[in-house]
Amino acid sequence: MPKGTFFNLPDEKRERITEAAIDEFAEYSYEGASITRIVDNANIAKGSFYQYFEDKKDLFKHIIDIIGEKKLMYMTRLLKDFEKLDFFQAFREMYAAGIKFAKDNPRLSKIGNSLIKGADVKLMQEVLGEAIPKSNEFIKGMLLRGIQRGEIAPEIDADIVAYMLTELSISISEYFIKEMKAEDDMEILELADKMIFVIENGIKKR
């Protein structure tokens, strides 16, 4: 967690620092990010940085927290009437929300993805804590509920499929960031639908 001084800062300055950090981590990932470049771009002194943060990891965790909060905002609306939807509707909504997040926040999305996909498993666990296992469990729960409701073929392996769905949700936002030039939502939602079409046929009960 950042030190108290960081939160005492005038909003403008705090945001300048946050922006510079997001730029840096999005471009260079955690390892490659340079504190010196961040303070230069934020126009603060090196020493000031260490008045606000313990160290590089402290800053990074803070940025990851911001990402988590923002992503949650995209999901909460959806979580309210989650019970009403069948699995495939809910799943489509989840993907759509994830895609919208990636579209609106490409830098944040990039930081998150490169953390998850990165080689440094230790860093990931330290920074994300239980978020990944939890989200996997959540999807698995969705699948099991779908099976109980008779929407999903009971012979699937819920663990494997949950893993596949997580991986594909990451790759879809990556695909978006890499390929799409952010012109319109339509194209990317079509893309998601095409993926979901395959998944749906793959796991639905007949």
Added chain:
Amino acid sequence: MPKGTFFNLPDEKRERITEAAIDEFAEYSYEGASITRIVDNANIAKGSFYQYFEDKKDLFKHIIDIIGEKKLMYMTRLLKDFEKLDFFQAFREMYAAGIKFAKDNPRLSKIGNSLIKGADVKLMQEVLGEAIPKSNEFIKGMLLRGIQRGEIAPEIDADIVAYMLTELSISISEYFIKEMKAEDDMEILELADKMIFVIENGIKKR
């Protein structure tokens, strides 16, 4: 490409260097890898390294070449009677070969995956060249052939599905490296079959 001197080296020394480099890149990825550690572990002088290689990237490309050659060996046997197999058989064989490669060569697999998943797209293109697009085209070709043969539902989007299959093949070898303790082939092939089950239902013609 390494300099001539590298290939003039006695086999034992050349292998010592190669091994040290593989260890290093597997543990730290390209960015984090240290030439100093490599030369220390290989027991050669820093200066000698630069008699053999232009620079760090030159070494890395060489290691990637080795990976490519080795992976090709796992695939060639299979490529011979590729025409005889239907799509799902061929696909299963491909996954199985990929898994076997990852099992036999976890360090090489790790290097390859972290390159592909890494943030540095420029590096990837420079080092892998056309390998990724080509492999994507190859899978797409398989899919289109499957459609012509009436094995695969014609309404799928071959581009998207090819992309999904590539992503999943990477995540399966990652899953293997992370989760499995390399005890037996069986478990991981079962895992692959469970994935393929979903994909097969997802895209086969009814």
Added chain:
DNA sequence: CCGTCATATGACTTAATAGTCATATGACGG
């Protein structure tokens, strides 16, 4: 036995990094 030439060496240079610290500033209460 000598001279040559490919190879081997590690101290060195340059540049970048994260993090520190003595000092300066400036706002605000008394």
Added chain:
DNA sequence: CCGTCATATGACTATTAAGTCATATGACGG
């Protein structure tokens, strides 16, 4: 107007990195 205290600063340290280079070695042909 002064003293205090949180904050601001950038030169500095210490470490590590990639890459260089003058010099040493040693094998081999004449």
